Amino acid sequence: MAYQRPRWIYWNEIFPSRFQAGCMKAKIEDNWINGYETGPLVEIRKLNERRYVLRYTYDE
Numbered sequence: 037m038a039y040q041r042p043r044w045i046y047w048n049e050i051f052p053s054r055f056q057a058g059c060m061k062a063k064i065e066d067n068w069i070n071g072y073e074t075g076p077l078v079e080i081r082k083l084n085e086r087r088y089v090l091r092y093t094y095d096e
Contacts, residue, residue: 057090065078076093
């Protein structure tokens with residue numbers, strides 16, 4: 037079986053602090069806990085000194 041790289045989906049918002057991005061990350065992860073599907077892998081990515089973006093993926 038060949039390894040496939042995950043397909044990332046970027047959140048349509050740029051956050052001014054890592055704290056705000058972390059809050060949205062927790063919200064995305066919590067919404068999947070009671071769902072029927074496997075939860076996504078969520079990452080906080082740093083764009084530059086004061087800007088952060090979220091990206092997530094899930095198994096299809």
